[in-house]
Amino acid sequence: MDVFDNMLINLRVLQSLQCHNRLDTSNTLFKIHTPAAWLPAWLRRWWGSQTRLTDISRIQTLYNESAQYIKNKNPSYERLQKYMSDSLRGLRNLQTTYMNDPTTVALIDVILDSVECLING
Secondary structure (H helix, E strand, O other): OOHHHHHHHHHHHHHOOOOOOOEEOOOOOOEEOOOEOOEOHHHHHHHOOOOHHHHHHHHHHHHHHHHHHHHOOOOOHHHHHHHHHHHHHHHHHHHHHOOOOHHHHHHHHHHHHHHHHHHHO
């Protein structure tokens, strides 16, 4: 898969986030943590050196790369713009997940604002 496909896939994963889902951004393709009966999510995230800030940073990188692609009017940029717009629902759900962490909520707010400004012109 190329970089463009990876962006689309990761935006779709973000779109599918539900409230209280945990995101795993440790690989090229994002995924949603699935609970394992024998291994708590916090332990898996700790073992993989994953934190909220690293996840938010990787999400920000995804949107920055997508925005650059759109600004350059690369082929299929309209499709990417639609995927970005659709992914905002998942980001809002992620805010609900971390509602007790004002810093994380603020970081997600900044991403949401940036993406909405890009999409709405």
